[in-house]
Amino acid sequence: MKNLSYLNKYILRYKWHFLTGTLFVAISVVFGIYPAQYIRLSFNEVEKVIHLYRSGAAVDYHLLSNTLLWYAIVIIGSSILKGAFTFFMRQTIIVASRRIEYDLKNEIYQHYQKLHLAFYRKNSTGDLMNRISEDVSRVRMYIGPAVMYGINVLVTLAIVIPIMFSISAKLTLYVLLPLPVLSYVIYHVSQLINVRSEVVQRKLSDLSTLAQETFSGIRVIKAFSKENFFAHLFAEASDEYSRVNEKLYKVNAMFMPLVMFLIGLSTLLTVYVGGMETLAGRLTTGNIAEFILYLNMLTWPVTSIGWVTSIIQRAEASQMRINEFLHTEPEIVNPTEKPFEFKGKIEFQNVTMVYPDSGVKALDNVSFTIEPGTTVGLVGKTGSGKSTVAALMLRQYDPTNGRILIDGHDLRTINLEDYRKNLGVVPQDGYLFSDTIYNNIAFGLDHPKDQVIYSSAEIADLDANIRDFPQGYQTRVGERGITLSGGQKQRTALARAIARRPMMYILDDCLSAVDTETEDRILRNIRQLTAQATTLIISHRISSIKDADKIIVLDHGRVVEQGTHQQLIDAGGYYAHMYQQQVQSAAQPVDLE
Template identity: 50%
Template structure:
């Protein structure tokens, strides 16, 4: 239960819902107990009335006994119906307080987890799969909700029932009470084990379904590859195996479910038989009345569901505890990417890397080694090198997606670790290497980084990214809905929309991380021509493995295995015939000619 103590703050937040729920549970329970006592009086009245009726047979008093008997039975009937109606009303409010509270807590917890997810650094996402993150915010939170809702509600109901009913039963007859309650613990333990078996099989089914869904999603996403390699039959066979596995597990769960209710009915019936058998013997001895047996039967039926639910709620609490522990594991992780002084700065664009080294915390791979360079305001620096040279790491460190292992990065003379994170990132236009577009309209994808976008800025950004003509050819133009990850567009179009998304912010610092890799040479030249105008008097960082993308930069930095091996203009670097830059240039020139 230690893990579940994290939920107490939410219960305290909705304390009036909780206290109201406790009140309505108590009132509904009381209104379930009183009718049992009225039924006892009614049964006894029937017995006594029949005896008196025959006792006064043949006299005038007989009709008076009949009328009195009828009025009392009617009164008891009206009282029982009234209490049943009131109990129904209180049960409604019980669920409207406790179950509503659980839904509110579920909503708050999901929001808290999602907000916490967004505060965590990129290294966290490299360590955990998307499926794991999703299961904790959906499935695990759902299990915790079952604890703060149904589990608490039924447990309170059971406690109040036992506290009120068991003393009443002992007051009537100790022996009958003991024998009546004897099967109930067996019922609770049986339900606990059967429910755990059901939950375990349900988990297996969910995993089997998730595996089958993932397989189908991959097959449909990669249908071109599947058809081109003529693997339809093999794919169908694999799906059949997964589907049969799901079917077998579902049938196994159905078998256990089939045993569930017969087991409950058997044990409830056993309690009823014991009550009638032992109660009958006590009536013969004269220690109790027949009305007491009726009262006990109502008590047994009242206790049956809460006792049954005890096994179920115990299982719910166990699962909620495990789920909350998984949630706490993530909530306890704190980001180390925080501002030391929260400096708000209107950036001019003077960037200095001072002996920067960086090792990825999750893999231990050293990406940069003692890297130093400077970009003056309004200048364009290009970073080029082979795959794995550390080019993208430069962009990630400048945007402070990671912190340097050693050395420092300064913007306008201020260490980026002292700058406000939001202030820094809002003034950087970043086009990542791995383009990601949302399942939304093209308009909203381009305007993603703006609070109050204008039509003129959006259209100009699309023109500068050389994607305007492509967009207006679509039937719905800028309101065209993109599929998952922008699947509606080609690779080059997606990259250009991503560039437009960065340009529309009119950033102080523009970072293009291999942003032209998916476009042809003509489109690349057109974009570069537009970017030359945009990058004028704006600090820009172009990261690429293509020489054609970087030769217009003021300075070019050549990285090899995380180390700066060359630094200068295109003309200067081309004069070094043994340099890496010249080798890259000639290799790509030969490739284009071929």
């Protein structure tokens, strides 16, 4: 229960639900006792009348019918009230568990959002989703059904067993004898069911993953004519899923026969031992009927002990997994709420960056300055550290050594929220949400206006494409923007950044999927728009950054050159060599044979 103690704060928050639910449990058990007692009285009344009839004495049938009618009303009324309070019990305890589930999911989701990027590089999306869905659902089963039935067991045993002992201790012991065995058997069968259910869930997860990958990569599958191959893979996975499901069904098939056998055994013992006691004159036939009803009242609570124990074990394991993430402290936090006004100057001072999860050194003693209102190009081959510079500027990571100054202030000391609100970022992948094009462009705006959205699309050279769509700006782009081409996705992401009209643009190789003519047109539009803004253009193509006020050249995580395009060409160094290679590659004739 160590890990489940984390939930105590939620249980205390909804303590009145649980206390009220416990009261309703007790009341429902009390009303469940009345039918047993009045059925005993009914049997005894009928038995008395039979003895009077056999002895030839006068029988008042009118009194008998009135008495039995009254008993029937009490039995029916008690049953209705028991059902009503059982409903109230569920409406308090189960509702509380649902609210705790809601609160816990929100806490996990909000905590996920605070965690640093290194955490997401280390953990898979599937694992994150599983902990916020499957694991929380198992925890809810502990807070709801397990707590409810646990309370029910304690209250029922505390009320019913003393009553049974007061009637006949001997019969009570015989009646209760199979019930611990029943609980023990159910516990072990439940354990076996849980183990095999875990296997089934894993196989189902594998099957779902294979289906998701197939549908996501359907273009590649069709291009390589691999439909039959993937159909065979899916059939094998389905067969394996069916095989493990059959094992689970075999265990499930044992469950109810075992339960019914042990319950039936308790009933037989009640009738047999009760009959012997009745013949000996120590009990009445009404007592036997009463005990059978008490047995029915005890059967499910005692049976549920094994089931509840199993639920608690599963919840403990799930809460341990949840706690593992909840106890992960974010490495990047907002250090202050003090307002920060960004003007646009950025300085890297001897910055070294080693990724904590992989140990790869992405930047090595990098220093440069970006002045406000200037356009700076960052160029280098793949793996030179360009995107790491952007990640550090966004403070998605903190540098291993050195520091980054924003308008003279260490980035680790300023209001991160205010700073990021002044940035317009277009990452390499240009992630789009499964929503309309309009909403994707307006994503960074609190109060979007049509004119801002349309003008941003025009600057990104996207407006004409959007208006060709049947639904225009209300066209839904599908999951991760799958309905758009690569260039259209990049330009939509660019329009999203432009719509914010930020103080600084960080364009991380965001035009790699468009042709050079469109790229030139977009860059001209951006330069006109960003006359007062600072712009960092990251690219491996020199055509994207040749008109920048300053160009920074990276190679293997080091700054090897800085200057304007012409200065670097005249220097005849690394940049000039890159430029010459790209010019020759672009001018090389295509062999049509």
